[in-house]
Structure formats: C-alpha cells, structure tokens
Amino acid sequence: MKKNLKIIFNLVLNIIFSITIVLLNKWIYRNIGFPNITLSMIHFLVTFLGLVICEKFDIFCIKDVAIKEMIPIAVSFCGFVVLSNLSLAHNTVGTYQVAKMLTTPCVIFLQILFYKKSFSLLVKLTLLPIIFGVIINFYYDIQFNITGTIYATLGVLITSLYQVWVNRKQMELQMDPMQLLYYQAPLSAALLLVLVPIVEPVQQTITHSWSYMDILMVLSSSVVSFFVNLTSYWIIGHTSPLTYNMVGHGKFCLLIIGGSIMFNESLEFNQAIGITLTLIGIVLYAHVKMKDNRIIIRESCNDEEKSFVHKI
Known part of the structure; x- marks a missing residue:
C-alpha cells in the first residue's frame, strides 16, 4: 500500500x-525574451548541483x-535541449508538444538505418497516424x-539521436x-558557456532591467527542470514502460490545454484532428510494443525451460 502511494505521488509530481x-x-x-542557450546552460548547472x-x-x-x-x-544533449527550447520559443505549446511525438518514429528509423534493428509490421503501422497527425497539425x-x-525538425532529429546514443551508452558502460x-x-x-558569448547578446542580458x-521565473524554471529529470528517472526505474508512456499521454493532453488557456493559443478543428491522430498513434505504439515485449519474455522463458529439461 505504501509503495503504491509512493508511485502515485511520484507520477503526480512528474506530471x-x-x-x-x-x-x-x-x-x-514570451515575456522576458531570455536568451535560449543561456537558459539551457543555467538549467544544466542547477541540474548538476541537484545531482551532487x-x-x-x-x-x-x-x-x-x-x-x-x-x-x-x-554534445547531443546540448543540441536536443537547445533546439527543443528554440522550437518552444517559435511555436505554439500545442505544436511544440505534437512535434515531439515524431521522436518515436525517428528513433525507430535511426535504429533500422544505422543499427540494423528490426521491428514488427504492426509497430511500423502505428507510426503512420503519428506522422500524419503531426503534419496535419503543423x-x-x-x-x-x-x-x-x-x-x-532539427530538435526531433537530435533528440532521437541522443536517445539512441544514451541507450547504447547505458548498456556499454x-x-x-x-x-x-x-x-x-x-x-x-x-560547452554552452563557450558558445554563449559567440551567438548571444551577453552584454544585453547582463544590463537587462x-x-x-x-529572476524568480528563471530560477524556478531551472529548479523545476531538475525535478523533471529526477522524477522521470525514478518512474522509469520503479514502474513499467507502459506506465511511463501513459503518463506521457496525459502530459501531452494537459500541455495542449494549458497552452490554450495561458497563452490564448486557439485550436483549429483540423489541428484537433491532427492531435487526435498523433495521440491514437502513440497509444497504439505503446500497446503493440508492450505486447511484443511480453511475447519475447515468454519465448525466452520457454527456451530456458527447454534448455533445463534437456540438461536433466
């Protein structure tokens, strides 16, 4: 009972x-015009302090x-955070969030192209509504x-590359x-500290009134960024991938609603169709992947049983 309450508490915190x-x-x-790369650098520093x-x-x-x-x-971590933030700065919250959903098909494409990994036909088919939904929304x-x-687009590509590399590096190290x-x-x-003086108006940032x-909003953003990472990693380590995916779907819907309320971002009927298609695709993908994983685990257990019987 106590464990379930802890899981629910962390899920709610993460959302x-x-x-x-x-x-x-x-x-x-929108309101401060704070330089994107400088903000990302502050996030990284606060995250490191939090990890210490x-x-x-x-x-x-x-x-x-x-x-x-x-x-x-x-380097890829810098790229995906900076480009994701630039996407958020230049797109509506809804479009930014929908575009992030393209990471799933992009990761699969990179794994097929560079690592010769195979995926079932059903997994590939679930990517179609995601791709069409994103295109319609844009x-x-x-x-x-x-x-x-x-x-x-660049944010999705770099994020996908980062996720593939991190997955391989985790296993390798x-x-x-x-x-x-x-x-x-x-x-x-x-890395960003070297980049900031070259591409951003440091003097203007310092002399800004x-x-x-x-100040409170920038600091709050940095602290919240750390807790997003902390709760995400806790959830991944203590629940199933399906649970984490379902939480992601909930955040997806709530962010689109939040963007509409806070920033008066109107939602066209055709955009709603695109968002719905994307969400259906993501839910189907999660369902098919979990089903495939259960089959792999079952086959692995059967092989172990056969091997054990053979030895006897």
Whole structure:
C-alpha cells in the first residue's frame, strides 16, 4: 500500500513538473525574451548541483568513467535541449508538444538505418497516424512559421539521436540515467558557456532591467527542470514502460490545454484532428510494443525451460 502511494505521488509530481517547465519556459521566452542557450546552460548547472546533493543523500552512486566517453553524449544533449527550447520559443505549446511525438518514429528509423534493428509490421503501422497527425497539425497551425518548423525538425532529429546514443551508452558502460546525467550536465554547461558569448547578446542580458519576477521565473524554471529529470528517472526505474508512456499521454493532453488557456493559443478543428491522430498513434505504439515485449519474455522463458529439461 505504501509503495503504491509512493508511485502515485511520484507520477503526480512528474506530471506537474513536466507541464510546469514547458509553460514556465514559454512565459520566459514570451515575456522576458531570455536568451535560449543561456537558459539551457543555467538549467544544466542547477541540474548538476541537484545531482551532487542527491549523491550525498545516497539517492544514486557516482560511477567512474572516462570523460572522452561522455563528450558525444554531452554534445547531443546540448543540441536536443537547445533546439527543443528554440522550437518552444517559435511555436505554439500545442505544436511544440505534437512535434515531439515524431521522436518515436525517428528513433525507430535511426535504429533500422544505422543499427540494423528490426521491428514488427504492426509497430511500423502505428507510426503512420503519428506522422500524419503531426503534419496535419503543423499545416493548420495559425502561427505556422518556417523558423519554428526548422527548429522543431532539427530538435526531433537530435533528440532521437541522443536517445539512441544514451541507450547504447547505458548498456556499454552499465550506467543508469542519473549516473549518465551526472557527467552530461556539467560537460554540456561547459560547452554552452563557450558558445554563449559567440551567438548571444551577453552584454544585453547582463544590463537587462531585471525585475524580481523575471529572476524568480528563471530560477524556478531551472529548479523545476531538475525535478523533471529526477522524477522521470525514478518512474522509469520503479514502474513499467507502459506506465511511463501513459503518463506521457496525459502530459501531452494537459500541455495542449494549458497552452490554450495561458497563452490564448486557439485550436483549429483540423489541428484537433491532427492531435487526435498523433495521440491514437502513440497509444497504439505503446500497446503493440508492450505486447511484443511480453511475447519475447515468454519465448525466452520457454527456451530456458527447454534448455533445463534437456540438461536433466
């Protein structure tokens, strides 16, 4: 009973933090015009500080690994966070969220193309409504713009690449996500620190007339960003992939509603069709993947039983 309450508590926290971070960042971009890369760098620094505190409380343990092993991951981590935030800054919350759903088919495409991984026909078919739904939503978005579309597309590609690399690196180095993040966050912050003076108006940021509200929102965004990571990794480690997917669907719907209420983002009927198609595709994908995994586990158990009988 106590364990179930803890799971529910963390699920609720993750939903709240995930929705809050998107809406906070959108408010910061719209009302302060805070530089995107600088904000991402602050997020990384606060995340690293939070992980140092977590390690002191034995929430996870640090694993020694060569820094050179983590540089490609850190670079792609920078890319996906920065490009995702740029997509959020130039698109509506709904379009930003729908575009992120393309990560699933993109990850599958990369695994087929570069790692020769095979997927069942049913899995591939579930990707069709996701792709068509995203295209329909972008086409009918009244705030559609080329810049936002480019950022969203690049964000999906880099995010997919990051997810594939992280998955392989976890298996290769036998590290959990928080151990990886412990190295990724400071390395990514250092990379962005070099980039900020080149591409962003540092002087303008420093001399900006900062109100207490501006400072509070930026700091809140950074702290919430850390808790999104913390609760996400806890859920992945203590529940099933299906549970995590279902939570993702809930966040998807609530974020679209939140964007409409907070930023007066109107939703066209055709956009609603696109969003519905995308959501149906994601739910079907999760269902088929869980079914495939159960079959693989069952076959593996049967093979072990046969092997045991043969030995006897």
